[in-house]
Amino acid sequence: MTIAVCSGSFDPVTYGHLDIINRGARVFDKVIVAVLINSKKNSLFTVEERVELLRQATADIDNVEVDSFDGLLIDYMKKRKAQVxxxxxxxxxxxxxxxxxxxxxxxxxxxxxxxxxxxxxxxxYLSSSIVKEVASYKASVSDLVPPVVEEALLAKLGR
Incomplete structure (x- = not known):
């Protein structure tokens, strides 16, 4: 079984991330989407919130698991017995x-x-930073992120 890891900050997850995750899930037996815990980065969402948003956004992909980690990705890969x-x-x-x-x-x-x-x-053109900036001006991001993420952004940034 080939296990792949798709890591990142996912602050927040976008349709661009989901594009890569979906396509990776068609190539590999299992894809672990791993949220990097980076205390030096000033994130909008907590690690727990990002993990939960990713779980909801990938719930329909059977061979995807969502997790978080800190430290070196290579160490995490060894721990999870991932190859890619x-x-x-x-x-x-x-x-x-x-x-x-x-x-x-x-x-x-x-x-x-x-x-x-x-x-x-x-x-x-899509990045989490662009999504956060657009959302901060109260503009719609419905074509950039899943509905659950848009709702979380609106709640976090104020309607």
């Missing part, structure tokens, strides 16, 4: 950074592979 890291790429600018991360991960554990997926064209 899934990374979404929106633009060429993402590739440079992701290549560096993939290279250091390969150095840390040569048995772990990184699987890059180009995001679908309709999500190439």
């Amino acid at each position: 890291i899934i990374r979404g790429l929106r633009a060429v600018s993402d590739f440079e950074y992701e290549m560096q991360v993939a290279s250091i991960n390969k150095k840390l554990d040569e048995n772990i592979e990184t699987f890059f997926m180009m995001t679908s064209n309709q999500y190439s």
Whole structure:
């Protein structure tokens, strides 16, 4: 069984994230969506809220599990007996950074592979930061995030 991990901050999860998660779930036997606990990052949603939003957004994908972790992704991969890291790429600018991360991960554990997926064209501009900014101005984000995430954003930022 091939287990893949799709990690990130997911603050909040967007349709772009879900595009990569859905497509990864068609390629691998199991996909663990792992929310990184990063105390240095000033997140809008708590780790627990992000995990819950992801669980609701991926509830219809049978081979997806949602979890959280802190520390090195490679250590988490070993703990979960995962072999593949899934990374979404929106633009060429993402590739440079992701290549560096993939290279250091390969150095840390040569048995772990990184699987890059180009995001679908309709999500190439989409990021959690953009979603939060648009929502902060009370504009609709219904075409950017699942309804449960839009509701959480409205609750968090005020209607």
